[in-house]
Amino acid sequence: MGKKVLIISTSPREGSNSELLASEFAKGAAQAGHKVEQISLRGKDIKFCKGCFVCQKTQRCVIRDDADLIEQKMEKADVLVFATPIYYYGMSGQMKTMLDRGNPLYTTEYAFRDVYLICSAAENEDHVWERARSGLEGWIECFPKAKLAGCVFGGDVTEVNTVIGNPAMEKAYEMGRNI
Numbered sequence: 001m002g003k004k005v006l007i008i009s010t011s012p013r014e015g016s017n018s019e020l021l022a023s024e025f026a027k028g029a030a031q032a033g034h035k036v037e038q039i040s041l042r043g044k045d046i047k048f049c050k051g052c053f054v055c056q057k058t059q060r061c062v063i064r065d066d067a068d069l070i071e072q073k074m075e076k077a078d079v080l081v082f083a084t085p086i087y088y089y090g091m092s093g094q095m096k097t098m099l100d101r102g103n104p105l106y107t108t109e110y111a112f113r114d115v116y117l118i119c120s121a122a123e124n125e126d127h128v129w130e131r132a133r134s135g136l137e138g139w140i141e142c143f144p145k146a147k148l149a150g151c152v153f154g155g156d157v158t159e160v161n162t163v164i165g166n167p168a169m170e171k172a173y174e175m176g177r178n179i
Helices: 017-031 066-076 093-101 103-107 126-140 167-177
Strands: 004-009 035-040 079-085 114-120 147-154
Touching: 004 017, 004 066, 017 035, 017 079, 017 114, 017 147, 017 167, 035 066, 066 093, 066 103, 079 093, 093 126, 114 126, 114 167, 126 147, 147 167
Parallel strands: 004 035, 004 079, 079 114, 114 147
Antiparallel strands: none
8 A cells, every 4th residue: 555645845936846846756656656645835824833832732733724734634644745945045934834833743643754855946066955954854853753765956947947857857756756
């Protein structure tokens, strides 16, 4: 039986390069027999965490918005994939906000074990995305049963669709196929 894979695209741009990479990952995972759901945060109502920690007792956020619903899907997924553009050498603000809103997961019997990062940037040097990876690793450390299972970086992509033909597309597909 295949795994439940939840892919969360955090780019505010429609047809973004990180989202195209995420779609390739999804295609590979689906062709390998996994159940894949892709969610874009674009256009979603996602508020900032209040830091009230009520969720640590109730296992649910007090804020009823789209992040609350996405967090519930995150809990049930076997595999989580976060796709982000790199902004100022870090993850998008949308991704960071969603990670913060995942706080209710901390006290649950979350299903995910493998977490993947997919990112794209205008620059092509590997150090460009290291802070995004480090930030995600910090979040993952709060979930002892989970690990960062892989990363895909597509560099030298600025305009929408410029990742097409980039070697990162094949790497994203293969990573999805091999989860």
